[in-house]
Amino acid sequence: MSMIKVDARGLGCPQPVIVTKRALDSMAEGMVTTLVDNAVSKENVVKFASNCGYGVRVEEESGDFSITILKGTPGEEEEVGQLTGSVYLITGDTLGRGDAQLGALLMKAFFVSLQEIQPKRIFLLNSAVKLATASSPVLEAINQLKQKGTQIMSCGTCLDFYGLKEQLAVGEVTNMYVILEGLNGPDRVITL
Incomplete structure (x- = not known):
């Protein structure tokens, strides 16, 4: 050995x-x-x-x-771990480009609608890590996804950059290697 x-x-x-x-x-x-x-x-x-x-x-x-x-x-x-499903890579705390207020409303609607799809994993990068913190307007929806089995993974470097590591309220801290590994796996990847 x-x-x-x-x-x-x-x-x-x-x-x-x-x-x-x-x-x-x-x-x-x-x-x-x-x-x-x-x-x-x-x-x-x-x-x-x-x-x-x-x-x-x-x-x-x-x-x-x-x-x-x-x-x-x-x-x-x-x-092990060859289950297929959807993986979402979310890179911002609002959805789409344009008005930030509209983007926040769209993000909330996205997470409420995502309850019906039940993705395998959600990776949060850059300002999207704010969505998994205690003050997030979509925290309840993300918690419901986690309770149903979706892995919620927030970039540790991003949490550190925004000073939010101590405020993480749902999911776990991860790193870029694990994120890349998840994106290169057998699952379908959707990027927002």
Whole structure:
């Protein structure tokens, strides 16, 4: 069994996920242990590994996290997460170009209507991360989607840029690598 250690301490988002993926890609089966020095990196690596269907174990020691990922026989991870559905990439807190007030009304109508479609995943980028915060005019609709099983994922860099990470009220923080992976998957992608 192959064993690889990856030291991703001090690396910024999404580098810990990328170096972990490269290590996993380099082996048919085996174990990768990734070291990270913050909770966000830990969560991102764990989400990536879990979404790929790998076994994951996390240990904390002196503020660092050791994430052990077990990659089984080839093809095992491909059977997990191959559900098809729609993925929405939303890049603004209003819908369309033009009047901002009209755009806010259209966004609210969009999320109410989206209840009938039930997408698999919604990625929020740039100012769209505001839609998942406590003061969002569409928070109730997004919460309903999440309760029905839609993954709501907000860009961590975007939340930091707008100073909103502590105000995130629904869904989870993610990184650009996970977003790109979701956009390149088997699901249909709709961008707003």
